[in-house]
Amino acid sequence: MTAETLRAAAAQPTNLRYGKGLRKLITPVAIAIVLAALYVWVGTLQLDSIEQRSLNSAVIIQKAIEHLRLTVVATALVVVIAIPLGVVASRAKNRLITPFILGTANLGQAVPAIGLLVLCTFVMGVGFQTALVGLVAYAVLPVLRNTMVGVQQVDPALIEAARGMGMTKGQVLRRVELKLAVPAILAGLRTSLVLTVGMATMGAFVAAGGFGELIINGLKLQRMPVTIVGGVLTASIAFLVDWLGGLAEDLLKPRGM
């Protein structure tokens, strides 16, 4: 996200919030409708024993928990790793590595997530931790990049004003630079959260569970309903997480910006 778009977003008058508030409800309502339709549709099917083994509430809840656990833990790790690194990378004396990070962040998109996951398997074997490492490695870059850019784009006049009134360097970082970078950091976090939810689907390839397992099993056993349920649930959870991310953005963004 460029400085301009950030500014433009920040400059939007607050009275747009109300209209936005209504629009915010569209996503959860749509998800609810889709899930209800899915439920009804599955109800009309004659499920054979194989399908029944996957399509029951116990399994689905377990897959949901696995999926969310992977996503949440990975995101927490990303926050802990990427934000401090982003701050370090943003400091003037480290500016030499800026283009390196930006370049890696852009090309990193081209490294296939599935390749990364499978390669992790060769090092660590299959399971939750493997999936976690792959997810974190993949999702760190958007947050790292946005933290770095967010801190670097803070108006130098504000930093001069802060220094001029006697804030120490640490105070300037905590009270001014990081606070003003919050919208950019949150935007990066939301991006990586959605990436993580999507990639957690692939956790099933390395036996880390999640909704991906329904998709894969359905395809393997040629039971399309199972695959479709898995696909719809995965998409729903991605939209839900993105929606929650949007809410968090609005909530955590410093007021006055």
Place this chain on the structure above:
Amino acid sequence: MFETDTGGAQIQLRALTKQFPGQAEPAVDSVDLDIPAGELVAFVGPSGCGKTTTMKMINRLVEPTSGEIRIGGEDVLALPPDELRRHIGYVIQQIGLFPHLTIGENVGLVPKLLGWDRPKAEARTEDLLALVNLEPGEYRDRYPRQLSGGQQQRVGVARALAADPPVMLMDEPFGATDPITREHLQNEFLKLQKDLRKTIIFVTHDFEEAIKLGDRIAVLRNQSHIAQYDTPANILANPADDYVASFIGADATLKRLALMTVDEVPTEGPPDPALPQVETGTSLREALDLMVANGTDRCSSPAGVLSYTALCASIGREEVAAGDR
């Protein structure tokens, strides 16, 4: 932190020099300057001559290469920089209000840094907002983006005054405002300074502004060499050289008239109700305007009749030539 009798503290610069790394010549070369406590000194000079650099060395946002700075007799270079800056007010052209903090929080920031307790800091914030003509109840909880440029500039001044610093550094503080707002801010600021008597360094590109606000003006050449350092009236009357004269511009006479009031000119006879009337405190320039507008060569003040000849004599001239306009 600094010794002060009035609201301000004396500033002394001795052989102050700044050489930025990788540059052939120093940006500021051996400046000597004494600023008496409680006075406002305006720095004027061409872009890049070192005004900002000189000023920033005083609060050590730029570390001097060599030389000495004393505030109230104390050696500034021996003090911890962050602590020093909390006792020097600093206003910049871009204002630099923090957009994520309310007006009240912006103003209360330095008191907080100094560890004042909350009630004291809040009371101070209210006083300051009132001082710069912003109704605290209305503005304290607003955010900077919800204020006009002129209002933001007032908050900038209030913020710099928050810890009651004896010294203020102001770098083109009104530079980004429109002429009408600027004049308004200048007038308010003059009134404020009359009471506060801070020691102020005020950088400006606008010579009129320097004349209006400055107790003294330092006209700077490249590398902050001082071309002339004197009161506005003296600089207008006796520019040290062509360089200084070029700053004053063609209408020096009118500027000088603007600095004097009708009360400073000897009058002839009692007030005459038939003539155009001026009040005490009216500037000579306004009096002259009135005469020209009415096609007379006199006007009447409460003290007596004021003639064109007397007006000219007051600045040592026989007439105010058309070229002075």
Place this chain on the structure above:
Amino acid sequence: MSLSEYVASRWDTLSLAAAEHALVVAIAIGIATLAGVGIGLVTHRVPRASNASLAVSAGILTIPSLALLTLLIPITGLGWTSTLVALTAYALLPIIRNTVVGLRGVDRATVEAGRGMGMSRVRVLMKVQLPLAWPLILTGIRVSTQMLIGIAAIAAFVDGPGLGTQIFEGLSRLGSVNSLNATLAGTFGIVIVALLFDLFFSVVRHLTTPRGLRVRN
């Protein structure tokens, strides 16, 4: 067998897979560019319409690729068609967004000058705005391409073409002699394809940026 020996012994398979990978991405990007720039051109003056198209394409991008690819199977079957549809859909957002931003960003004065010279709206759009917005649009296409190259790897799971087949082969034969080699060949092959595309776009940008825009002050 070392990786280099593996690559040498499977050169035909690998190069074919790489070519297919590049081809499927290229076709998807081609379609998405036509569609995305078209949508941008039509909607950029109506904020509601452009916001709606941006919201929809952002929504598509939110759907995890494995989910979208499998949900397409009942409609478009396994293989190329599903892969192309999914990739094209994913590529839309960056292209539409940069087209809209680019066209809107063209200096008002420039547009008015064109109109003042008697050019029609459409002519101004095609002769003035589009060329000026082109560098930004191209950036959008480039971003989309990098993204698609990564996503296309997963398409192999629904019998799609490309180097992803190597990765899934490695996964399915985990522990056998060449499984690591296959995964490495697939993964690095994809990175190489990505680098080549990026190089290609650098050249294209240089060749297609209006001369006047290349001169920097």
